[in-house]
Amino acid sequence: KLYEMGSKAYKCKERYSTTKSRDNKVSLKEVQHLTEKERTRRASKKTTLILTFIGIFLSVILIIIIGPEKVKNTFLQYTFYQVLFFVILYVLSWVLRGLKFYFVLKSAGVDINILKAIELAILGGFANIFALFQAGDVTRIVALKIHTKKDFGTASSPVFGDMLSGALGLILLVLILLTFVEPKDTKWTITSFTLLSLMVLAIFIVSFFGEKISSILSSRDSKVVTFIINMVNTLSYSLKNKSFYISVIISILSWFVEGLSFSMLFTGIYWTHTVTAEALGNIVKIIPITPGGVGTFEGVAALYISRYGISYSQAFAHSLSYHLMTKVILAVIGPICSVSLLPSKRKNSG
Template identity: 25%
Template sequence: MYRKISAILIPTLIAVGIIVYMLYRVWDDLLTALQHIVPAYLGIAIIICLAAWWLRGWRYHRILLSLNYRIKVAVTTACVFVSQTVNLIVPARLGDFIRIFILKHDYKTTYSEGISSIVVERIFDIITVALLGAVSFFFIPNVPGWIYLYIIVPLAIGFAFFLFLIIVGKLTTTNKYVRYILTMLEEIRRASLTLRSIVILGASSIVIWMLDILVCYSVVTMFEQQIPFAVIVLAIVIGNLVKAVPITPGGIGTYELAVAATFEIAGIAPAVAFLIAVIDHLIKNLITLAGGIVSIYYLGDWVIPTIKSALNAKLNGGKTSDP
C-alpha cells in the first residue's frame, strides 16, 4: 500500500513544488500580464488542439493497420485519449499500458503488438520533435550550447534504433524469450520501416507537432506578445523532450519549467513566459482529460475496471488484482 501511495504522491509533490516555485518568482507581475488577454485566441487554440488529437488517432489507426488490424479512427482516437488521460494522473507513463489492454479486450491483439504499436508512435514523436528543434536553430541566433544536447541525443537514439531494427531483422534464435523480443521487433519494423509507413507516419507526425506548436502560438498571441515563431517551436520542442522523461504525471511542472525557461532565454519577461507555458499546457491537459472521460463512455464501462486492474498490477510489481 505504501509503495502505491509513494509511487503517485512523490511525483505529484514534485510537480506541485515546481509550479509553486515558478508562481513565487513571478507573482507580482501575473496580474499585469493577465490584463492583456485576447480571449478569441483561446478558442482558436482549443480548435487546433482538437484537430491534433484527431490526427493522433488517425496516425495510430495507420500503425495498427500496418499490423493487420483495421480499427476505426474513432476507436483509436479514444484509445489514445484514455491512455494519455491516465498518464495525467499516474507517473511513469503507466497509462500507455491501458491502451494495450483495451486493444486486447476488443480486438484480440497480442501484448507484443500493443507494445509495438506504442513504440512506433513514440519513436516517430521523438524524432519529429527533435527534427523540428534542429530546424529552429537556423532561425535563432546564439542558442545556448546545452540546448543542442537536448536535440542531438534524441535524434541519435532514434536513428540508432532504426539501424538496430534493420540489423536485428537477420537474427534467429530457439530461445523462447529472445524469440518473443525478436517477434516484437519484427512487428515494430513492419509498422515503421516500409517506405509507405515512413512517408505516412513521418508526414502525419510533422503535422501533429506543428499543430501542437500552433496551440502555443495562439496562446502567445492571446497575450499580445511578439515572439519569433522559431523560438516558440524550440520552446515546445524542449518542453516535450523534457516531458518525455516521466518524472511527474503528464510532465506537469517539468514541461512548464522547460517552456518558460526557453522563452526567458529568448528575452521574454518571466511572468509572461510562465503564463504562456502554464496556459498552453493547461489547454492541452484539459482537452486530454475531457476527451478521456468521453472516450471511456464511448468504449464501454468495462474500461474503468480494466484501468484499475492494470494499474494495480503495475504498482504492485506485476501482481494482478480483481477489478
C-alpha cells in the same frame, strides 16, 4: 387411377410438410441471430455508458484536485479569441496524433478505422494525466489486445512504434526550427542530433536484426521472452513499412500545430520562438520524470521564451497555465473516447 391420384396427393402433402419444417427452422435461426445481435448491441451500449461515466468521474476528480476556481481563473486571464483558437488548435493536434497512430497501426498490420485510432490516441492522453508510469500507453495496449485478440507483445508493438514516431517527429521539428530561428542554439541542436542519432540506430537494429534477435531468444521458454519476441517481430515488420514513415511526417505536423496552440497564450512574441519553446519543453518529457511532465515542461519552455522580452516568472506562469488548460481539455474530451475500449466490429488482422 384413384390410387395414383391419392399417392400423388400424399407425396405433395409430405413435400409441403418438409418445406414448411425447413422454413420454420430457418426462421427460428434468424430470430435467434437477431436476438443475439440485439443482446450484443444492448451490452455494447451499457459498456459505453459505464466507460463514459468512469471517464467523467475521473475528470471531475481531476478538476477538484486542481481546484475549480483555479481552473476558471486560468481560462479567464486570456481573451475569448485566445482561448478559442488555443482550444481548436490543441484539439486538432490530438486529431493529428490519432491519424499518426492510425498509420503506425497500419504499418503493423492492425486493421482499425481512423476514428477508432483517434479515440485511442485521445484516451491515452487522458489516462496519462493521472499517473507517472505512462498509464495512457498501458490503456492503449489493453485496448489493442481487446481489438486484435493477440498477445500483449503484439499489442504493445504499435504503441511503442507510435511513441518512436512521436519522438522522431518532435526532434525533427526542433531541428527544423533551430535551423531557421535566430539566434542559433548550439546546445539544443547538439542534444537533438544526439537523440535523433540514437533513435535512427535503434530503428536500424530492429529493422535489420529484429528477426535474428528473435531467433536467438526463441531458445528460451519464458512468457517475458515470448512477449519480447512478439513485440520485436511486429515492430520490425512495422519499421519496414512506408506507413510508419508517413506517421513521422504527420507527427511533425501534429507537434507544430500543438506549438501554435501554445503560442496563442503569448502576445508580443514571434510564433517561431513560442513553437520552439513548446517543442523543447516536450523533448524533456520524452523520459517522464514527473507526472505528465509538470514542472519540467514549464521550466524548459519558460527558460527559452524568457530570451525574447518576457521575464522568466511570466513565461513560467503562462507555460503552467497552458499545461493546466491542456489537461482540462483532455479531461473533457477524454471520457467521450472511452467507447474506443469496446471491441471493434471489424475483423482485425496483425
